[in-house]
Amino acid sequence: MRVIFNEEMRQVADDMDRIAGAVSQAIKTSGKALLEPNLDAAQEVIDGDQAIDQLEGSIIDQCVRLLAKQNPVATDLRVIVSTLRLAATFERMGDLSRHIAEAVRRAYPDPPLPPEAHDLFGRMQDFLNQMSDRLVAMLSDRDTKVAEQIIIDDDQLDQLHQQTFDLALSDEWTGSKQQMIDLVLLARFMERIGDHGVSAARRVVYIVSGFDPTKDPKDLEDID
Known part of the structure; x- marks a missing residue:
């Protein structure tokens, strides 16, 4: 029975790796679409969102079957329930990339976006590109050190997000009213992608250690 359980968990893990890779690509491609701008790249992200949704559905179905058939307890239960939440987190990141x-x-x-916003959003996208690569590596290896870095670094994106408001209200602003609306929305989408990345990192730490970390680095020192 344990052999069957382990095999089914490996299948779930493989699907989690796939959804993480698909979301990472969506984050990068949506950033390319925004900064160039590139209509083909934008359409690629929009069309690809369905595959992410289907992967989430597959992961949920597999986890529900495991809960029903295997009656897991202790660590196994923690892994399955956390995987359900991870799948939803990655799916939401895909939705934000589609937005x-x-x-x-x-x-x-x-x-x-107007020209004066390009550099700031470029820095936000660079941050998200790096974070998305870290998420893939973190999930593949269950690496809590990478997870810790994702959690700690999130303050950088929060600071960049705040600067988008400063730009919109500054004398440097030359954009239209529609561009101001888009700036606020786009910055929020990007900031929320970062927040969901932190949520995923916390969930992996919890899977590995049973510890629920916060953004305070002092709370992470005892994680192996």
């Missing part, structure tokens, strides 16, 4: 792509498509051929 960014849809904003690009809606504004095309005009850019959704």
Whole structure:
């Protein structure tokens, strides 16, 4: 019975790796669509969101079957329940990437952002690109050190997010009213992707250690 359980958990883990990779690609491609802007890249993200949704559905179905058939307890129960929440977190990150792509498509051929916002959003996207790579590595290896770094670094994205408001209210702003709306929405989508990345990192720490970390580095020192 244990052999069957382990095999089914490996299948779930493989699907989690796939959804993490798909979401990482969606984050990067939506950023490319935003910063160029690139209509083909935007459409690729929009079209690809269905595959992410299907992976989430598959993971949920497998986890529910495991709960019903195997009656797991202790660590096994913690892993399955946490995996359910991880799948939902990654699916939401995919949705947010799709929202960014849809904003690009809606504004095309005009850019959704004025020129003075390009550098700031470029830095936000660089942060998300790095975070998405870390998420894939973290999930594949159950690496709590990578998870810790994702949690700690989130303050950087929060600071960049705040700067988008400062820019919109500054004398440097040359964009239209629609671009101001898009700036606020796009910045929020990107900031929320980062928040969901932190949620995923916390969940992996919990899977590995049973410890529920916060953004305070002092609370993470005892994690192996």
